[in-house]
Amino acid sequence: MKVTIKINGKVQSVEIEPGEMLLETLRRLGYKGVKHACSTASCGACSVQIDGKPVLSCTTFTAAVDGHEVMTIEGFSDENSLSDIQKALIEEGGSQCGFCIPGLVVTSEALLRENPNPTRQEVIDYLKGNLCRCTGYESQTLAILKVAKERQSK
Amino acid sequence: MLNVKAYLKPDTVQSAYEMGQIPGSLYVSGGLMVAQLKISNVERIVDLKSVGLTHIEDHSDVFKIGANVKISDLISNPYLANLNGDLLKNSIKEIGSTQIRNMATLGGSIAFKLGWSDIITIFMILDSNLEIYDGEFSKISLQEYVKKSPKGVIITEIEVPKSGGIAVFEKFAKSNFDIATLNLGLKVVLDGQIVKDACVVVGSRPMVSQRIKEVEEFLIGKQLNGITKDACDLMERVVQVGSDIRASAEYRKALSRFLLDKALRRV
Ligand SMILES: Cc1cc2nc3c(=O)[nH]c(=O)nc-3n(C[C@H](O)[C@H](O)[C@H](O)COP(=O)(O)OP(=O)(O)OC[C@H]3O[C@@H](n4cnc5c(N)ncnc54)[C@H](O)[C@@H]3O)c2cc1C
Numbered sequence: 001m002k003v004t005i006k007i008n009g010k011v012q013s014v015e016i017e018p019g020e021m022l023l024e025t026l027r028r029l030g031y032k033g034v035k036h037a038c039s040t041a042s043c044g045a046c047s048v049q050i051d052g053k054p055v056l057s058c059t060t061f062t063a064a065v066d067g068h069e070v071m072t073i074e075g076f077s078d079e080n081s082l083s084d085i086q087k088a089l090i091e092e093g094g095s096q097c098g099f100c101i102p103g104l105v106v107t108s109e110a111l112l113r114e115n116p117n118p119t120r121q122e123v124i125d126y127l128k129g130n131l132c133r134c135t136g137y138e139s140q141t142l143a144i145l146k147v148a149k150e151r152q153s154k
Numbered sequence: 155m156l157n158v159k160a161y162l163k164p165d166t167v168q169s170a171y172e173m174g175q176i177p178g179s180l181y182v183s184g185g186l187m188v189a190q191l192k193i194s195n196v197e198r199i200v201d202l203k204s205v206g207l208t209h210i211e212d213h214s215d216v217f218k219i220g221a222n223v224k225i226s227d228l229i230s231n232p233y234l235a236n237l238n239g240d241l242l243k244n245s246i247k248e249i250g251s252t253q254i255r256n257m258a259t260l261g262g263s264i265a266f267k268l269g270w271s272d273i274i275t276i277f278m279i280l281d282s283n284l285e286i287y288d289g290e291f292s293k294i295s296l297q298e299y300v301k302k303s304p305k306g307v308i309i310t311e312i313e314v315p316k317s318g319g320i321a322v323f324e325k326f327a328k329s330n331f332d333i334a335t336l337n338l339g340l341k342v343v344l345d346g347q348i349v350k351d352a353c354v355v356v357g358s359r360p361m362v363s364q365r366i367k368e369v370e371e372f373l374i375g376k377q378l379n380g381i382t383k384d385a386c387d388l389m390e391r392v393v394q395v396g397s398d399i400r401a402s403a404e405y406r407k408a409l410s411r412f413l414l415d416k417a418l419r420r421v
């Protein structure tokens with residue numbers, strides 16, 4: 001079957017299997033920043049935004065996204081420069097192996113849009129579905145709070 | 155990947171139901187659970203989201219919530235969120251993660267009848283009724299629905315009465331992003347300090363949520379102050395729990411008294 005999805009601002013017509021998951025579709029189209037990990041909606045590495053809301057692409061039927069707008073990590077930065085969240089994660093030591101970072105950034109972008117000035121607890125609550133197995137959450141939380149402050153002062 | 159032959163998007167409840175009656179069909183709403191099913195006999199997925207059902211209506215005596223409303227959207231209506239002492243506002247954040255709440259629908263969460271569902275416990279405390287479609291529309295209480303296994307039926311709407319009282323939800327899980335080892339809901343209607351009406355629900359027993367009538371009857375007519383210990387003793391005696399990979403029945407019994415104690419102190 002054929003679906004039309006706006007991915008990172010570009011409308012694409014894609015041939016898919018009826019039972020295909022968005023994660024497979026996106027990776028096949030070259031959006032490799034969307035990570036394939038647990039496939040059980042448990043880790044957050046495959047997070048993307050659909051119509052501005054963070055969701056898990058491993059358990060989203062691509063057919064259900066027909067006519068909607070998807071944002072992957074590739075849509076939040078370009079090949080030559082990092083986004084402010086990515087920079088802050090590096091500066092605060094919030095990234096080691098880096099596997100969870102694309103999902104974390106995509107979810108954090110939604111958090112800061114919905115709540116530009118979150119408290120520490122609100123950051124922790126919002127990001128609890130983005131698991132990280134090497135850095136721990138302290139430095140990631142600090143990075144998001146730092147970006148919130150910087151964006152507020154602009 | 156589910157090896158299905160077709161992904162159907164009906165535009166009315168009636169046509170969705172007709173498609174759902176064909177052997178090998180499966181409804182999907184949020185899709186979180188359907189996406190993970192390892193069954194080979196599903197040939198057709200019938201997407202219920204295309205029929206709408208995303209309304210939250212505020213009527214004089216009830217809230218009517220469309221079955222396709224996402225868990226995260228349940229708190230978008232402040233009146234609904236603040237019902238019975240902010241029950242939904244305080245409890246929805248206990249469910250899964252941001253992403254899961256943005257995907258899971260209220261209808262899908264009830265229809266799957268997960269033993270560990272927090273949603274079923276929460277909506278049972280609210281004394282909710284369901285509108286269902288099985289060729290015609292009818293109503294059934296949530297309590298009755300979870301006891302039965304109506305096949306092929308579509309949940310179209312959840313009705314939450316605007317009854318008075320304060321309700322609280324307690325969940326015990328091993329981490330803040332884990333399913334419940336046990337969950338408990340309590341609603342009391344007070345006349346001064348006297349309990350006029352009570353509703354007590356325990357879920358993740360690990361069986362599906364159940365009202366604990368004995369504890370409700372015990373609470374009614376009593377002064378709220380000073381009855382906690384006896385109510386908790388009774389809860390531990392009467393609650394029907396089982397053992398699974400998460401906890402033994404003994405552990406769950408002990409938890410039930412602990413969660414009731416906490417809930418009684420909060421109301
Ligand atoms: C990792 C993870 C963590 C979770 N944590 C929690 C938690 O902490 N607390 C909690 O309460 N829940 C939790 N859930 C469950 C979640 O909240 C939903 O209950 C679940 O995803 C089902 O909702 P859905 O909309 O995705 O349903 P779907 O997967 O679309 O459907 C589920 C079932 O219901 C049927 N169905 C769907 N809609 C209808 C309808 N309107 N009428 C009739 N049948 C229908 C489908 O055919 C299917 O059998 C968790 C789920 C996951 C994957």
